[in-house]
Amino acid sequence: MDRPDPRPARQPDEPHPELAEERLKGESVYQGRLLHIHRDWVRAPDGHEQAFEYTLHPGAAAVIPILEDGRLVMERQWRYAMNRSFLEFPAGKLHSGEDPLRAIQRELIEETGYRAQQWARLGVMHPVIAYSTEAIHLFAARGLTAGPAAREEGECMEIVLLTPEEFFNAVFRGEITDSKTLACGLWLERMQQQKWSVSWISA
Structure with a gap:
């Protein structure tokens, strides 16, 4: 049975409408706790x-937490699907209708115990555009104050503090491969070089 289109609405100022694929009909294949899988029948511009199949994702937010001495607050945690640990910047998924800034403020406190006085919105990244609607909102935070973490049961991680140089060296050595963390690293580098300016707000 056909269902309403669950994908994000097409932007009215889409610069290349001639590349758009037409959705003919669709169905829900699987409803999970986090991911929902849909199957659509699609017509390409050439008529094929x-x-x-693609997944619906509620979205997420990630943050570059910057200490007073310039070190970065990171997390090392196990990622079950990859069957290995990863070094990442703090992040978490959005609740339904939740503002990304509020979400990442909550996640930073819960996962690391740090509270930030100032925040900057950096941008949005789409980590798996071929088969998912996921969008990750990127932030930077400074004016950090340490406190107790409040992690959920089963949320086990190690807090790691790295200088920016240590971070970039870890990227170069292939020790950091998480896509949102690499995207944050690009923002960090450009901000350090004063090539990209950001607006800080107290929140």
């Missing part, structure tokens, strides 16, 4: 029709 095919089935297309």
Whole structure:
């Protein structure tokens, strides 16, 4: 049975509408705790029709927490699907209708115990555009004050403090491969070089 289109609305100022694929009909395949899988029948601009499967994701937010001495607050945690640990910047998924800034403020406190006096919105990244609607909102935070973490049961991680140089060296050595963390690293580098300016707000 056909269902309403669950994807993000197409932007009215889309610069390349001639590349758009037409959704003919669709169905829900699987409803999980986090991910929902949909299958649509799609017509390409050349007339070719095919089935297309993708996941719906509620979205997430990530942050570069910067200490007074310039070190970065990071987390090392186990990622079950990859069966290994990863070094990442703090992040978490959005609750339904939640403002990304409020979400990442909550996640930073819960996961690391740090509270930040100032925040800057950096941008948005789409980590898996081929088969997911996920969007990750990126932030930077400074004026950090340490406190107790309030992690959920089963949320086990190690807090790691790195200088920016140590961070970039870890990226170069292939020790940091998480996509949102690499995207944050680009923002960090450009901010340090004063190539990209950001607006800080107290929140």
